[in-house]
Amino acid sequence: MRQGFKHKGVIIQKGGTAMRMKVFLIFTMGLFLALSFQPSQAANRDFDKASTIRIGSLGPVQLPQGQGIHNAAKMAVEEINQAGGIHGKKLELFIGDTEGKPEKGITAMKKLVLEDKVDVLIGCYSSGVALAIQPYLPQYQIVHMATGTASIDLTNNVKKEYEKYKYFFRNMINSDIRQQKWAAKFLVEFVHKKLGYKKIAILAENAKWVHQYAPALKKDVEDAGLEVVFYEMFDVDVKDFSPTFAAIKGKGAQWIAQIVSHAASIPLVKAWQDSQSAPMGLCDVQGMDSKFWEMTGGKCLGEITYNFIARAPLTEKTIPMWDKYVKLFGTNPVYTTGFTYDGVYMFAEVIKQKKSLKSKDIIEGLEKISYKGVLHPEIGFDKETHDLLEGRYVMPMVQWQEGGKQVVVWPEQFKTGEFIPPPWWKK
Amino acid sequence: MSTFLDILVLGTLWGSLYTLISVGFTLIFGVAGIINLAHGAFYMLGAYLGYTFMSLLGIPVALSAAMAVLGTSLAGMLVDRVFIRPMRQNHAYVLLMTLALALLFQEIMYVFFGPHGKAVHDFVKGELFLGNVRVTYQKLLTMVMSWISVGALWVFIKTTRTGKSISAVAQNLDAAVLMGIQPEKVYLLTMGISAALAGTAGVLIAPILEAVPGMWAFPLFKAFAVVIIGGLGSLEGAILSAMLLGYSETLVSRLVSANYPDMVYLVAIILILVLRPRGLMGRRAQ
Numbered sequence: 145m146r147q148g149f150k151h152k153g154v155i156i157q158k159g160g161t162a163m164r165m166k167v168f169l170i171f172t173m174g175l176f177l178a179l180s181f182q183p184s185q186a187a188n189r190d191f192d193k194a195s196t197i198r199i200g201s202l203g204p205v206q207l208p209q210g211q212g213i214h215n216a217a218k219m220a221v222e223e224i225n226q227a228g229g230i231h232g233k234k235l236e237l238f239i240g241d242t243e244g245k246p247e248k249g250i251t252a253m254k255k256l257v258l259e260d261k262v263d264v265l266i267g268c269y270s271s272g273v274a275l276a277i278q279p280y281l282p283q284y285q286i287v288h289m290a291t292g293t294a295s296i297d298l299t300n301n302v303k304k305e306y307e308k309y310k311y312f313f314r315n316m317i318n319s320d321i322r323q324q325k326w327a328a329k330f331l332v333e334f335v336h337k338k339l340g341y342k343k344i345a346i347l348a349e350n351a352k353w354v355h356q357y358a359p360a361l362k363k364d365v366e367d368a369g370l371e372v373v374f375y376e377m378f379d380v381d382v383k384d385f386s387p388t389f390a391a392i393k394g395k396g397a398q399w400i401a402q403i404v405s406h407a408a409s410i411p412l413v414k415a416w417q418d419s420q421s422a423p424m425g426l427c428d429v430q431g432m433d434s435k436f437w438e439m440t441g442g443k444c445l446g447e448i449t450y451n452f453i454a455r456a457p458l459t460e461k462t463i464p465m466w467d468k469y470v471k472l473f474g475t476n477p478v479y480t481t482g483f484t485y486d487g488v489y490m491f492a493e494v495i496k497q498k499k500s501l502k503s504k505d506i507i508e509g510l511e512k513i514s515y516k517g518v519l520h521p522e523i524g525f526d527k528e529t530h531d532l533l534e535g536r537y538v539m540p541m542v543q544w545q546e547g548g549k550q551v552v553v554w555p556e557q558f559k560t561g562e563f564i565p566p567p568w569w570k571k
Numbered sequence: 572m573s574t575f576l577d578i579l580v581l582g583t584l585w586g587s588l589y590t591l592i593s594v595g596f597t598l599i600f601g602v603a604g605i606i607n608l609a610h611g612a613f614y615m616l617g618a619y620l621g622y623t624f625m626s627l628l629g630i631p632v633a634l635s636a637a638m639a640v641l642g643t644s645l646a647g648m649l650v651d652r653v654f655i656r657p658m659r660q661n662h663a664y665v666l667l668m669t670l671a672l673a674l675l676f677q678e679i680m681y682v683f684f685g686p687h688g689k690a691v692h693d694f695v696k697g698e699l700f701l702g703n704v705r706v707t708y709q710k711l712l713t714m715v716m717s718w719i720s721v722g723a724l725w726v727f728i729k730t731t732r733t734g735k736s737i738s739a740v741a742q743n744l745d746a747a748v749l750m751g752i753q754p755e756k757v758y759l760l761t762m763g764i765s766a767a768l769a770g771t772a773g774v775l776i777a778p779i780l781e782a783v784p785g786m787w788a789f790p791l792f793k794a795f796a797v798v799i800i801g802g803l804g805s806l807e808g809a810i811l812s813a814m815l816l817g818y819s820e821t822l823v824s825r826l827v828s829a830n831y832p833d834m835v836y837l838v839a840i841i842l843i844l845v846l847r848p849r850g851l852m853g854r855r856a857q
Binding site: 378386411418419420 | 578581688690691692693705779783824826828
């Protein structure tokens with residue numbers, strides 16, 4: 145043991161195991177703190193000194209929803225650059241692959257913010273991922289415009305703790321209230337009043353975004369005089385739906401309102417078609433994909449799903465954007481595409497107006513914006529929640545018809561064809 | 572009446588598939604004494620090979636199915652020869668190795684095919700009606716082919732010289748060796764047959780569900796349940812418990828909820844282990 149020395153009556157050991165352990169611990173803690181400290185200067189750059197403007201696009205690269213985000217961002221960025229950029233500064237796009245998982249989402253976001261030093265974030269499919277990322281936004285003081293997340297918890301957080309969560313905006317239609325209200329409107333106005341059906345089955349996946357949606361939908365349609373003869377929230381891992389559709393048929397349902405995003409849509413649709421139970425139409429996120437016809441071998445014939453974009457004149461920009469997207473990427477836009485495309489343009493407009501990359505200026509600009517996009521002529525955000533303003537959206541109901549065509553059957557002003565019941569359906 | 576017919580038809584379908592999956596699983600255990608956690612991966616491989624040949628390459632259905640099954644069988648034999656044979660006597664090693672292989676297979680499918688499910692078209696179109704209940708020819712074909720496969724295995728084991736050698740090794744390894752049977756060849760063949768059966772199930776299920784990278788776990792759990800309930804190493808027990816499982820899961824799914832069928836086999840496993848650990852038709856330990 146090494147000799148120590150006496151200081152004020154206390155023996156201090158110089159060197160020795162205990163001392164080395166203390167030094168090691170202090171060093172490790174210091175290193176940990178140094179690594180933990182994440183400077184927030186990645187965003188909020190000086191606009192005049194920036195040579196480019198950097199957009200970070202978040203989304204699962206392997207999934208159509210994520211590809212829709214990245215492709216839309218790419219298209220918008222290229223268009224803005226071709227038009228001269230923002231005050232002569234070009235936009236740069238950086239991709240972060242969230243894989244649709246919260247922990248990967250955090251990693252992707254950190255990579256964009258800390259390594260790529262993006263100025264703003266856009267995208268992000270899945271509310272679970274967005275909720276995981278949201279607490280980091282005030283830490284990095286960076287604005288995130290979510291374009292593929294439906295849970296109302298995200299915008300409730302902004303309302304509850306504005307100063308902390310003001311960096312979050314949602315350019316999408318929340319599921320808990322808005323999608324649910326639209327769904328109820330469709331079932332009442334179209335399914336009940338127009339087609340004359342009364343007995344409804346609600347078949348919903350048990351996922352976060354549906355937890356408030358499905359029960360509220362049931363209540364709304366029952367209040368409007370429909371009879372919900374079957375109601376189930378199934379686990380997202382369920383693969384065999386044959387007994388479920390057999391049960392629905394046994395209950396005499398005249399319409400099936402499916403609410404599916406994360407669950408296995410292909411087996412569900414196959415089982416539905418094989419069961420010949422009742423027409424099905426409400427929300428099937430995978431069913432929005434233009435490849436869904438091929439993926440199901442045509443078994444989605446007759447299925448209806450709402451989409452947030454369609455080849456219909458939602459605004460005068462919609463169809464030209466749709467056609468250009470198809471030409472560039474060889475596939476139809478998915479629901480995240482329109483929101484992201486408009487979102488990039490909204491960021492560009494705000495940055496251009498403010499001539500600033502400071503988050504507080506971007507937030508102020510987005511809170512006041514009224515933008516004519518591809519999805520709606522007056523897109524704007526609620527100041528309290530930063531959610532899309534009420535009424536500033538359309539959700540066309542799209543039916544798969546013979547030959548793999550996607551036809552808008554409702555609402556009337558955006559129809560591109562008539563509803564055709566499945567060939568086996570006898571009213 | 573239609574509820575009863577629904578349960579009868581769907582229960583028979585799933586019971587047949589579980590039989591096909593679990594017979595191979597119990598066969599390799601009964602003969603080689605190993606628990607092959609890659610068994611579900613062979614089922615997945617069969618589905619993806621079927622998708623590749625039929626949907627991507629446009630090869631006729633029957634030929635595609637045959638090639639998919641053969642490919643899976645060869646994969647099984649490769650796994651046995653390269654990964655299992657060197658340490659066959661070490662059960663822990665075999666468990667871990669086969670689990671690792673299952674996970675590796677999953678990742679390979681993910682890389683080549685992506686995370687989305689891949690759909691395979693029905694092999695045959697058309698339907699018949701049992702009362703109000705519509706039964707597609709695809710489902711009928713699945714049931715028929717499952718039983719033909721199991722039946723063919725039965726005939727092979729009972730009537731052919733090679734089949735009898737498999738039986739002999741399963742019954743008494745030392746005696747089989749004394750009779751001139753080479754156990755390593757028997758193990759290799761058995762693994763090939765086991766994988767082929769799992770691959771057949773995968774090929775048949777793909778048009779009804781989909782091919783997706785995580786699909787290997789589901790048949791493995793079912794196979795475990797079936798062999799525990801039926802009795803480890805008992806083919807008759809596997810068939811009986813597979814059918815019981817198919818019907819009971821369908822009953823629960825049809826009458827209660829699609830969320831609860833998995834509870835059926837979990838409860839059944841616990842009950843069997845407590846009340847009759849050797850299984851319904853397993854032999855009592857000497």
